[in-house]
Amino acid sequence: MQANILSAFASKTARSFLAASLAVAVSTATTVTAFAQANLPIVRDAEIEALVRDYARPIFRAAGISKSGIDIILINDKRFNAFVAGRRMFINTGALMQSETPNEIIGVIAHEAGHIAGGHQERLREQLARAQTMAIVAGLLGAGAIVAGAATKSGELAQAGGGIAMGGGEMARRGLLSYQRTEENTADRSAVTYLEATNQSTKGMLTTFERFQSALSLSGARVDPYQVSHPMPQDRIANLEELARKSPYFDKKDSPTLQLRHDMMRAKIAAFTDGQGATSRMFRKDPKGLAAQYGDTLNTFLYGNLGSASSKVESLIKQQPKNPYFQELRGDILMKSNQPAKAAEAYAKAVQLDPVKSGILPISYGQALIAVGTPDSLKKAVVQIRNGLDRDRENAVGYRYLAQAYGQLGDIPEAELATAEGNFYGGKYQDAKIFAARAQTKFKPGTPGWVRAQDIINFRTPKK
Incomplete structure (x- = not known):
């Protein structure tokens, strides 16, 4: 006792x-x-x-x-x-x-x-x-x-x-x-x-x-x-x-170049997280600087007129024609304006200019190609999204776009496997196992797709 x-x-x-x-x-x-x-x-x-x-x-x-x-x-x-x-x-x-x-x-x-x-x-x-x-x-x-x-x-x-x-x-x-x-x-x-x-x-x-x-x-x-x-x-x-x-x-x-990149990063975070007036308050001492202009363009994209946002991003591109992120923003504006073909061109330019080869930009390019919706653009979307995922394997959103592209092409096994991957890297392990099991029945045993599906099925869900 x-x-x-x-x-x-x-x-x-x-x-x-x-x-x-x-x-x-x-x-x-x-x-x-x-x-x-x-x-x-x-x-x-x-x-x-x-x-x-x-x-x-x-x-x-x-x-x-x-x-x-x-x-x-x-x-x-x-x-x-x-x-x-x-x-x-x-x-x-x-x-x-x-x-x-x-x-x-x-x-x-x-x-x-x-x-x-x-x-x-x-x-x-x-x-x-x-x-x-x-x-x-x-x-x-x-x-x-x-x-x-x-x-x-x-x-x-x-x-x-x-x-x-x-x-x-x-x-x-x-x-x-x-x-x-x-x-x-x-x-x-x-x-x-x-x-x-x-x-x-x-x-x-x-x-x-x-x-x-x-x-x-x-x-x-x-x-x-x-x-x-x-x-x-x-x-x-x-x-x-x-x-x-x-x-x-x-x-x-810090060097002026690095300080400018830092200010533009702060402008982006402020625009997306602190509302419309945040960037103007942040750069009130330099309201005409490039970082302030970037913040203003982002605010116009998020809260204002897309036509005005388009004009403003073109002005940014003229000032820094080799900046991949201005091209990315241009693509974002065009996607929101329901112009996916032009958006795809902007994202393609961003991918080309990107010195660090981020996986995020090819995935955005692929998303625009999916929205174009032709068989040829869908095939290109698969290539671009896979390029992005090769660089950024745990990007759950990328797998969801890949599943969409495969689905529209009629490749159901790959679509279900990509859905499984997206759920897996999104932490939804049970859903990942369900889609992996469905995909595996459609792959020939021993093929790469079948093996990857088996890996997801065998994964032991971590205890909370």
Whole structure:
């Protein structure tokens, strides 16, 4: 009887501790499909992804993780935040939009790279395991005292047992938070090292921490520094300022070309997430600059007259004729104007001009070709979408367009397999298995389509 009481009490204590602790530890096995299943608002945009990768590339090289297959995933969230999960780095669109210079967001990337290079997640899991053990041991000791108190009819002993259990769990939690704060400071110092190694300023990091400190001061909130997983902003500034200012690159500014790309990225995010007036407010000091014009064109496309949007994008193209993303926007406007043939021409130009060969642009090209609707355009759509998926295998939307193209061509086995793939990479595993089973019956055993369908059927759905 006593053993059962102890076991139940310890189990409850461990579960309570786990509920508080798992929020700070993310499994390295997590995939994009799992995040999609969890309804994480992932953003896909060729222009923004290309710029962020350009920011990250030299930092990853300096951190020694350039060949580690690190993916950068954008999250549609207005809060200033970034985090890592295994070999994936997640950056909120709010962090990109609030960073007024490239250097500010590069500092964020450098900090997160410090976590990856330092193996902090693996060590955090070890610390979590130790903390769980501490909580369980405290729970067992406390439960033993409670049972002993009950047996001897000693209320004081039973009360002390409850205090032991609760105190042990709290001590374990505080120990874990202290460990996390240490790792955050280590990542900050690593970031300074990476920035200096790549001849970049550390000023952006200080600007970010000063922004955090200002927001905290304005909120009027009182925060116990021992109850949070990150050091307080003023402490981070104090720890870094002297080291940062010693860098010979501290006062180095971002190049005008990079700053312009950054401003255009911010304009795009603002137009799509903050409503009509956001871009005009953002660029009120330079209302006639290219970034402001880009924001205005996007606003007109989203909320205004498509004819006016078309005229404005042509003006942008005249100023930067080799910009693939202006051609992409032109294609978007033409698609919305129900002119798919002309849109296909614009997307084809975007694909041709794209220096990084994004998978997103060929998929948009394929979508326009599907809308044209002729047998020849549908065959071309399959080729273009497959080209895009070869570069961007986990693009669930791409598979859905591929299924549509195959369906209109009458190729039902391939259409069902593409539907299975789209559901699979969208995190809808059960639907993926249903369509894979349907597709497999139509393929000859042993063919590539049959084998891929079998892979989806055999996939073990991760536990929630």
